[in-house]
Structure formats: C-alpha cells, structure tokens
Amino acid sequence: MPSTRAHIRFQVVIATGTALALAVTLPGLTAHADPVYPSAGQVKAAQAAVGDKAAQISVIEGQLKASNARLQEVQSAAEVAAERYNLARELLRQATDAAKAAGERAAAAQEIADIASNKLGQFAAATYMQGGNLGQLEAFLSSKGPQDVLDRAAGVQLITDIRNQVMQDADASSVVAGVLRRQAAQAQAQQLAAAQAAEDARVSAQAQVDVATAETARIQKQQGAMIAQLATLRNTSVTLERQRQAGLKAEAERRAAAAAKARAEAKARTAAKARAAAKARADAEARAARDAANRAPAPAPDSSSSSPNPGPVSGSVSAVIAFAQAQIGKPYEWGAAGPGTWDCSGLTMVAWAQAGVSLTHYTGWQWAETRRVPLSALQPGDLVFYGDSGATSHHVGLYVGGGQMIEAPETGKNVRYASIWRSDIVSEAGRP
Structure with missing residues (x-):
C-alpha cells in the first residue's frame, strides 16, 4: 500500500504545479482580472476635456485681442487730449x-489824445487871457486902413481855424x-478766456494720460495672467507663450499695416486719376485760349510784368x-518740445526749425502749414499724419525713407524709428 499512496501524492503535486503554471502564464484566466483599456465613458470625458480646453484657449485669445485694441484706444485718446492742449x-x-x-x-493813442487835450487847454487859456473873445484880439491887429482891416480879418480867421x-x-x-x-479790454478778456481754456485742456490731458497709464498697467497685468493660463492649457512655458502672443500681435x-498701405495706394490712384483728368481739362482750355489768342491781334508787351516768385x-x-x-531714445512727454523730452508735434516742429522752417506746435496746424503730398510720392522730411483727417490728426511723424519715420510715440515710450503704416494713417502727407 505505501507505493499506492506515494503515487497519489506525486499526481497531486503535478496537478498543483500545472495549475500554478497556467495561472502565471495565462493572467486572463485569473479570477480578479480587470480590463486595462479605457472605457467609452472615459473616451467621451477626455474628448470633452479637449473641447473645453480648446474653447478656453479661444476665449482667452479673443480677450487678448480685445485688450490690445483697448490699449490702442486709450493711447489714441491720450494723444488726442495732448494735441488739444497744444492747440489751446x-x-x-x-x-x-x-x-x-x-x-x-x-497807450499810444491815449498819449496822442493827452497831447491834443493839452494843446486845446493851452489855446483856451490864451483865449481867456484875451477876454474870451477872438474878436477882441484886435489889440494885436491894429487897423490903419482898408488893407489893415483885411489883414485883421484874415488873422482872426486864421486863429479861428487853428482853434x-x-x-x-x-x-x-x-x-x-x-x-x-475798448479793444484792449476785449483782447484782455479774450486772453483770460484763452488762459482758462488752456488750463482746462491741460487738466483734461493730464487726466486722460493718467487714465491711459492706469489702464495700460491693468491690461498688461491682465494679459500676463491670460498668457499664464494659455501656457497651462497648452502645456508650454509662460516665456514661450509670451513669445507666441508677441508674434501674433506683430x-x-x-x-493692418498692409491693409492701410493698400487703402492709401487705392486713394492715391483715385487722386492721380482725378488730377490727370483735371490736367487734361486745363490743357484743353489752354489750347483753346491759345487758339483764340492767335486769331486776335497781339497785345503790346506789358513792361510792368515780372517773373513769378519762386516757391519757398x-x-x-x-x-x-x-x-x-x-533725439532717438529720449522720453515722450505730452506738451514737450525738447530738449530732454518730446511729444510728436514738438519733435517735428523743432526738427524743421533746423532748416529755418516755422511750424506750430499742433498737428492740425502743421497739416495746414504744409503742402499736400500723396503717400506714393513721400520724400524724407515729409510729415505723416494719423487720425480721422489731417486737420483733426492726433499724431505726426517725420518720414525718413524706406517706409520708416521717426516719432515721439506715447507716454511710457521713447523717440524711435517706426513703420509709417498704421490703420489710422491719413491718405496724404505734408511737405514743409
């Protein structure tokens, strides 16, 4: 019997080992095995998360774009207020x-009046000393005959005329x-009113600059937070995201510059066509006038005519x-005209003064003081204006060639080179 029991034990061991081997080599056959692939619910949740993240990114990028537009808006408003102060x-x-x-x-008229009044007083005093009657001055005009009578009468008349x-x-x-x-008093009143208007404009400009400064700081802080959010959502660094947003803004x-340039060129082409049509009409009228003159006798030459005056x-x-x-690198300061700080029209005014040209420290009047030039015909030294129109422009720069200008831009920035092409560029420039 011992051999039978040993045989049974051997079979049990083999069976147990086989079961263990199967358990190791076939994990799917274990009693507690779970699936390792994501469920349909997990897939849907992940897809929703990706969609939510994309939506958040889109919203934040839209907010960044809107904040950049707001920055430009407040800075332009500050420029407008500064130029209004310059005008005032x-x-x-x-x-x-x-x-x-x-x-x-x-004062000069009063001095003349005082002299005349003194003369009148002296004459009246002399008359009074002679008895108050010009006719009684005959003591000075003795009568010894008809001629003396006439002489006396002439003398009396002369004295009367003098009086x-x-x-x-x-x-x-x-x-x-x-x-x-009265005119002086009126001018004094106008001066006082102008002084009050200038002070009001100064206060308004300072308030607008303060608003722009505070709003710029607020927006930049807000943009920093939004960029950090984007970096988290995109799994990138804040530095990389800042570079991306700077690139998108640029x-x-x-x-915008290309669109502004295209609009300006289209306006220039339209203006050129209008000038060509006007020239054609003028040429036709001139030919007609010459033909009429050729049919008429030639007039005598006018010796008083002179050659036309040359342009300035x-x-x-x-x-x-x-x-x-x-001046590049010097700070912007509204209302400033050097030597250490500048605003836009102050810089162009003093720059052109180096060539003996007098301009006013106000963009609107610099527009009026210069000749119109199409942007397609810009030359170095021309003035480029920005705003709804040249007369109401809020910014001006000095063109230096190659599509570049030197400008005193805005509070917080320095005099610099910049592209002339902006969305609010006026379609014509000014040439002093």
Missing part, C-alpha cells in the same frame, strides 16, 4: 500777443483812444533728419 496753448500765445499789441496801441483844428484833433484823438481802450500689426525754400532736409535722429 497756441491759442493762448496768440491771444496774449494780441492783448499786448492792443494795449500798446491803446477849430485843435478842437477837432482833441475830439478825434479822444475817440480813437476810447475805441482802442503679425496682426503687419496685416525749405532748407536742408538732411539737417532736419539728423536732428530728429539725435
């Missing part, structure tokens, strides 16, 4: 000069002095550009 300050300067001139004219002239001079001088006094600016000499453009280049 220029009007005050003119009102001050006018009040000073009016006061000087009134009347003195009285007329005194009256006229008094009237003129009164008129000029690309948007390039597209603008001076050395190279000196203008060299001066502007020397």
Whole structure:
C-alpha cells in the first residue's frame, strides 16, 4: 500500500504545479482580472476635456485681442487730449500777443489824445487871457486902413481855424483812444478766456494720460495672467507663450499695416486719376485760349510784368533728419518740445526749425502749414499724419525713407524709428 499512496501524492503535486503554471502564464484566466483599456465613458470625458480646453484657449485669445485694441484706444485718446492742449496753448500765445499789441496801441493813442487835450487847454487859456473873445484880439491887429482891416480879418480867421483844428484833433484823438481802450479790454478778456481754456485742456490731458497709464498697467497685468493660463492649457512655458502672443500681435500689426498701405495706394490712384483728368481739362482750355489768342491781334508787351516768385525754400532736409535722429531714445512727454523730452508735434516742429522752417506746435496746424503730398510720392522730411483727417490728426511723424519715420510715440515710450503704416494713417502727407 505505501507505493499506492506515494503515487497519489506525486499526481497531486503535478496537478498543483500545472495549475500554478497556467495561472502565471495565462493572467486572463485569473479570477480578479480587470480590463486595462479605457472605457467609452472615459473616451467621451477626455474628448470633452479637449473641447473645453480648446474653447478656453479661444476665449482667452479673443480677450487678448480685445485688450490690445483697448490699449490702442486709450493711447489714441491720450494723444488726442495732448494735441488739444497744444492747440489751446497756441491759442493762448496768440491771444496774449494780441492783448499786448492792443494795449500798446491803446497807450499810444491815449498819449496822442493827452497831447491834443493839452494843446486845446493851452489855446483856451490864451483865449481867456484875451477876454474870451477872438474878436477882441484886435489889440494885436491894429487897423490903419482898408488893407489893415483885411489883414485883421484874415488873422482872426486864421486863429479861428487853428482853434477849430485843435478842437477837432482833441475830439478825434479822444475817440480813437476810447475805441482802442475798448479793444484792449476785449483782447484782455479774450486772453483770460484763452488762459482758462488752456488750463482746462491741460487738466483734461493730464487726466486722460493718467487714465491711459492706469489702464495700460491693468491690461498688461491682465494679459500676463491670460498668457499664464494659455501656457497651462497648452502645456508650454509662460516665456514661450509670451513669445507666441508677441508674434501674433506683430503679425496682426503687419496685416493692418498692409491693409492701410493698400487703402492709401487705392486713394492715391483715385487722386492721380482725378488730377490727370483735371490736367487734361486745363490743357484743353489752354489750347483753346491759345487758339483764340492767335486769331486776335497781339497785345503790346506789358513792361510792368515780372517773373513769378519762386516757391519757398525749405532748407536742408538732411539737417532736419539728423536732428530728429539725435533725439532717438529720449522720453515722450505730452506738451514737450525738447530738449530732454518730446511729444510728436514738438519733435517735428523743432526738427524743421533746423532748416529755418516755422511750424506750430499742433498737428492740425502743421497739416495746414504744409503742402499736400500723396503717400506714393513721400520724400524724407515729409510729415505723416494719423487720425480721422489731417486737420483733426492726433499724431505726426517725420518720414525718413524706406517706409520708416521717426516719432515721439506715447507716454511710457521713447523717440524711435517706426513703420509709417498704421490703420489710422491719413491718405496724404505734408511737405514743409
């Protein structure tokens, strides 16, 4: 019997080992095995998460784009306010000069009136000393015959004429002095009003600059947070995301510049066609006039005619550009005209002064003080304007060639080179 029991034990061991081997080599046959692939619910959840992440990225990028537009808006508003202050300050300067001139004219007229009044007083005193009657001056005019009578009458008439002239001079001088006094008072009132307007414009400009500064800081902080969110959502670094957003912004600016350039070129082509049509009409009218003149007898030459005056000499453009280049890197300050800080119209004004050209410290008047030039015909030294129109422009730059200008841009930035192509560029430039 022992051999039988040993045989049974051997079979049990083999069976047990076989079962263990199968358990090791066939894990799917274990009693507690779970599936290792994602379920349909997990797939749907992952897809929803990806969609949510893409939606969040899209929203944040839209917010970044809107914040960039808001930055441009507040900065443009600050430029507008600064140029309004420049205008108010220029009007005050003119009102001050006018009040000073009016006061000087009134003082001179009063001096003349006082002299005339003194003469009248002296004449009246002399008459009084002679008895108050011109006819009683005959003590000075003895009568010794008919000729003496005539001479006496002539003398009396002469004295009467002198008296009347003195009285007329005194009256006229008094009237003129009164008129000029009133004009001086009116000019003084206008000066005071201009001073108040300039102060109001200064306060408004400072308030707008403060708003722009605070809004810029707020937006930049907000943009920093949004860029950090984008970096998290895209599994990138903040530095990389900043570079990406800077690139997207630069690309948007390039597209806007290209669109602005295309619009300007289209306007230039339209204007060129209009000028060509006008020239054709003028040429036809000139030919008709010449034909008519050829049929008529030639007029005698006019010895008083003179050659036309040459156009104004603008001076050395190279000196203008060299001066502007020397200001690069200096800070922007609204209302400033050097030497350490500049605003846009202050820089162009002083730069062109290097060539002997006088411009006003206000973009709208610099537009009026310069000749119109199409953007397709720009030359170094021309002024490029930005805004709804040249007359209401809020920014100006000095063109230096190659599509570039030197500008004093805005608060917080320095004088720099920049592309002239922006969405708000005016379709014509100004040539001093």
